[in-house]
Each structure stands twice: as structure tokens, then as C-alpha cells.
Amino acid sequence: MFPFQATASLALWLHLRRRAALASGPVAPIGAPPGEGPLLMVHLSENAEDPPQLGPLIRALLARRPGMRFAFTGAPPPPGALPTDLRAVALPRPRDPAAVREVIGALQPRALLILGDQLPASLISGMAEQGLPVILCEARLVAYTRRGSWRGAINRGLMGRITRILAPDPTAAAAARQLGAAPDRIELTGPITETRPPLAANEAERRALAQILAGRHIWLAACPSLPEAHAALAAHQAALHHNHRALLILAGLPAETISEIRAEAEALGLAAVLRSDDEDPSLDDHVLIAEDTHEMGLWYRLAPVCFMGGTLLPGPGLAPRHPFEPAALGSAIIHGPLTEAHGPEWVQLDGASAARLVADAAALTRAVADLSAPDQSAMLAGNAWSVSTGGAAVLRRIADTVIEAMENTR
CATH class of the missing domain: 3.40.50.11720 (3-Deoxy-D-manno-octulosonic-acid transferase, N-terminal domain)
Structure with missing residues (x-):
């Protein structure tokens, strides 16, 4: 010894x-x-x-x-x-x-x-x-x-x-x-880690919208606060300089913020359409405002890039969404430093290079531009998917180890 x-x-x-x-x-x-x-x-x-x-x-x-x-x-x-x-x-x-x-x-x-x-x-x-x-x-x-x-x-x-x-x-x-x-x-x-089933979506609706939006770069701001919605609109205006067919989806907004967000889009020269008007975005539309949250699974599937609201700028808005929602559906994730609502999950995603952390509105604009490149967004999305679904494999491995140890006793 x-x-x-x-x-x-x-x-x-x-x-x-x-x-x-x-x-x-x-x-x-x-x-x-x-x-x-x-x-x-x-x-x-x-x-x-x-x-x-x-x-x-x-x-x-x-x-x-x-x-x-x-x-x-x-x-x-x-x-x-x-x-x-x-x-x-x-x-x-x-x-x-x-x-x-x-x-x-x-x-x-x-x-x-x-x-x-x-x-x-x-x-x-x-x-x-x-x-x-x-x-x-x-x-x-x-x-x-x-x-x-x-x-x-x-x-x-x-x-x-x-x-x-x-x-x-x-x-x-x-x-x-x-x-x-x-x-x-x-x-x-x-x-x-917590394992969550992917959010549901109407597959017929997804196919129809995917056909309408084919060839356009789509990114999503999920449940942004009012200041974050303004930052997202500014980031999108900058993105249009490089990709004039890009589309921003603003999803999950309190009803009382809609009029101000529409006015801000108009002031920036962005054509916006409301999902509640039952109109599909045309090639001339720059922003789709989807007020309700019941179709969030649809937007995660359509948008290769997703900014998670409630993490960058405080203000009026809905509760932040769980980061494993977009991760499980193949969307590359951008978030700010306000991660208290889902702290352990953000630590896992950031530690696995599975999300892009931004500190302010200017950094959000840069991140949106960077992740318009398919290879960049695909790398983040792949890492995020591995983190969000890896919990099941970890549970199986721990259970296997425990059961094997118990079977070898006595």
C-alpha cells in the first residue's frame, strides 16, 4: 500500500x-x-x-x-x-x-x-x-x-x-x-438532463409554408420582450442588405405589443404580415408576426436560426421558452446572458458549443448575419440536438450500470 x-x-x-x-x-x-x-x-x-x-x-x-x-x-x-x-x-x-x-x-x-x-x-x-x-x-x-x-x-x-x-x-x-x-x-x-418530446406541428401546414418560403433564409425570434423585438427588427433590416429575401418570424408576443412592433417595422421600411389575418407571407414581406404560441413547433421546424427571447433585454413579453425546444427540432440557437429561467440547460448548450451567446443588440445583428451561412447554423444545430436528446442515452447508461452492479451482487 x-x-x-x-x-x-x-x-x-x-x-x-x-x-x-x-x-x-x-x-x-x-x-x-x-x-x-x-x-x-x-x-x-x-x-x-x-x-x-x-x-x-x-x-x-x-x-x-x-x-x-x-x-x-x-x-x-x-x-x-x-x-x-x-x-x-x-x-x-x-x-x-x-x-x-x-x-x-x-x-x-x-x-x-x-x-x-x-x-x-x-x-x-x-x-x-x-x-x-x-x-x-x-x-x-x-x-x-x-x-x-x-x-x-x-x-x-x-x-x-x-x-x-x-x-x-x-x-x-x-x-x-x-x-x-x-x-x-x-x-x-x-x-x-431533462428530455422533452419535440413540440407538435401540423405537417400539412409545414409542407405548405416550406413550399411558399422555399429559397428564403428564415430566422425566428421566439417570445421576445418588446425591446428584443425592436432589436430583432433592426438586426433583420441589416440582414436584408446581404440577403434581400430573408424573413423574420416574430412568434409569441403579448397582444398589447403588436401595434408598437408593427409601427417599428414600418418605420424601418419592413413589410410585416400578421399570422392572425390568415395571410401567408409573400416575397415582398419581410416580417411574419405570429402572435400566438400554439404554433411554436411549426416555426422551430421552418427556421434554421432561432433567437430565444427573454434572454437579452428585459421588458414586456411572455415567459422565456425552454431552449431544448428549438434544439430538438434542428434550429441553431442565439441567446443573451439572462439565462436564469433555464440555467442548467443553457450551461449545457454553451459548454457543448451548441448555442451562440450575444451580449447586446449589436452582437445579435452580427450573430444573425453569421448564422445565415448554412454551414455555421448547421454546426450549432447539430450540437444542440445532441445535447437536447443526449439525456435519454445518459439515463440508459446509468440504469444499465446500476442494474449490472445489482445483478452481480451475491
Whole structure:
């Protein structure tokens, strides 16, 4: 055993001895959930600001092994996240070795799945002592690599007892290696992301409009605020200097903003047509104003480029749309820095070079011009599609790893 491994083992042993000395007494009786299926313990990090997507993961596990049972520790599952008929119990996190032994004896789990940035020492060690697999998922671990030397030694000792580490990104994988995890136990899966079915559209209407608009460069501003609608009109006026057949679709606008937007288009010399007038845009029209949001799936399909409103300039407007909507339908995405409404999804898209971030109206104009080039917009759209649909593959991989570990137990 290398010196640092011996130090880690000693630090963890002393930590667990201290936990045992501070034990508060016997654990309350624990009842296992009904059924005969294998039981998985799931620890949810009590430190998570953005809890992982628990519901989709549980459903992915049940799809592989109907009848599975679950025991949740740590943070309570988010309300409404779990299937209503799930066979599961929730219990406080056992904090000392004796409590862990009682929990394992009562529940007879086949594996422990840890979701998020928390390493429950007694639980990890107790499962490992019983030869039960421990799988760590959705943990970035960066904070753990910054701990002091003694606490860092405890964490290294814990990492040595984790069977598999499913890292959400390369930074997390590097942090796991820095904490002493064996490289062959680490797999880069990507993060668990929300998967959303593509928005529906009337296919006959899409075909008819695609024929009418054939050969025109189309871009969409989805639910822009009033200042963003003005910026989009200015960007479109500039785009017409290079492509006189370009068409801007302004979709998802509050009724009270329509008259001002039409007046601004007229002042800029842009011919605008209202979707509610049931008129298709002609070659002489520059802007299509589609006030309602019920056809958003249609506009995403027709527009190779989409600016996501509510992300650049605050003001009157509808709520920002989810960025995976255009991503799933092949539209290259432009957005501003106001991403609080869907923060995790924007981080994923930006990190994968799957969206174009703009800081102001002038940058929006440049981005619209740049993405009129088909190769540029296609690259962004392809990356965005991979991010928006990759969540399902990540869920399958995590479920496969957990099921395989459980089947190899005992």
C-alpha cells in the first residue's frame, strides 16, 4: 500500500471511530417496502442547489427492472418527482457504522446509488464492508478536491470504496482521479438532463409554408420582450442588405405589443404580415408576426436560426421558452446572458458549443448575419440536438450500470 493510501485508510478509520463514539443510540425500526424485487438504496445529496433529475432516472431503472424497490436517504425526493405507485421508503441518513449495519440488515439492499456532491462516509464504508457496490453519479467533486489535508485524506479513503463513478463532465472525472479514484472505475457519461418530446406541428401546414418560403433564409425570434423585438427588427433590416429575401418570424408576443412592433417595422421600411389575418407571407414581406404560441413547433421546424427571447433585454413579453425546444427540432440557437429561467440547460448548450451567446443588440445583428451561412447554423444545430436528446442515452447508461452492479451482487 502506498503511503498516501495508508494515510487515507487511517483517516477514514479514525473518522468512522469518531462517528461510532458519537452515535445517538439504536435506529428506529425500519420497514422495507413491499414486494420481492431487488432493493436499491439511493442517497440524494443534502447540499445540492439543483437536484438531479430523479424521476426520469427512476423510470429508466424501472423500465429495465420492473418491480424494483427503493430506499431514499439524505435529502427528501422533490415533490411530484417519483411515480405514484413506486415501492419505496424514505429514511434519515444513517450517520454512524452501527446504524448503517442495522439499515443494511433490515433492507437487504443490492447496491447504493449516490446522486450529487455528497460522500456519506458511514454509508459508503458500510456498504463496501458488506461487499455491496457503491455507484457515484452526478457529482462534480470540485469542492472535495479543495479540502484540507486531513479531510482530503478521508475523502480519498472514501473514493477507494466506490465501485463506479459516472462523471457528468470531464472536470468531474478529473476531480475523481485527483481524489484517488482508479481511472478504470471512472466513466464519462454526461449529465442527466431533462428530455422533452419535440413540440407538435401540423405537417400539412409545414409542407405548405416550406413550399411558399422555399429559397428564403428564415430566422425566428421566439417570445421576445418588446425591446428584443425592436432589436430583432433592426438586426433583420441589416440582414436584408446581404440577403434581400430573408424573413423574420416574430412568434409569441403579448397582444398589447403588436401595434408598437408593427409601427417599428414600418418605420424601418419592413413589410410585416400578421399570422392572425390568415395571410401567408409573400416575397415582398419581410416580417411574419405570429402572435400566438400554439404554433411554436411549426416555426422551430421552418427556421434554421432561432433567437430565444427573454434572454437579452428585459421588458414586456411572455415567459422565456425552454431552449431544448428549438434544439430538438434542428434550429441553431442565439441567446443573451439572462439565462436564469433555464440555467442548467443553457450551461449545457454553451459548454457543448451548441448555442451562440450575444451580449447586446449589436452582437445579435452580427450573430444573425453569421448564422445565415448554412454551414455555421448547421454546426450549432447539430450540437444542440445532441445535447437536447443526449439525456435519454445518459439515463440508459446509468440504469444499465446500476442494474449490472445489482445483478452481480451475491
